[in-house]
Amino acid sequence: AQKITQTQPGMFVQEKEAVTLDCTYDTSGPSYGLFWYKQPSSGEMIFLIYQGSYDQQNATEGRYSLNFQKARKSANLVISASQLGDSAMYFCAMREGWNNAGNMLTFGGGTRLMVKP
């Protein structure tokens, strides 16, 4: 079964408008972390925002915010005031548990966002 599901393979948004990228996850443990990464065509994965399972408030980083609904197991990324440079692939990822041996990130299938001028 998919642990991270991104149901929107591709999306268009008008420049300066807000857009929400969906992410649902599946885990049974109490301790986990959710991440969003941006991958432009150049290939580098750029960290955007993090939400811990025990965090009481939704995470925000500049124009990025994470709409965390724990009971629904969703962690949607909201980008406000879209810019042309936001055009990229966006991945939702989850870390389950924690140990000192390093951690495995499980990635969703990604959403390609295209910003229209």
Added chain:
Amino acid sequence: DTEVTQTPKHLVMGMTNKKSLKCEQHMGHRAMYWYKQKAKKPPELMFVYSYEKLSINESVPSRFSPECPNSSLLNLHLHALQPEDSALYLCASSQGAAQETQCFGPGTRLLVL
């Protein structure tokens, strides 16, 4: 210095060649990772090194051989690869804190002929 560097950026090799990918970070991170990413797919974890020791090997074929010479460097030695191994190879590192944000390098685009 808050970045992960990878060399080379692009690599073309034949199936009988031996080559190496290199990754370096100077952030004092104690965990380093290799991922493989095929076109239009998410990254797939290959190996994890923690404190310079291999801690996770995701059943990767032996034609891929990782090496961690010191806490800042991570290599991936390639030998007798197949065309289906053509992909973007991403290196990442993380500090070892609970938040565990992984910082990624720009990747090496590998083409196996």
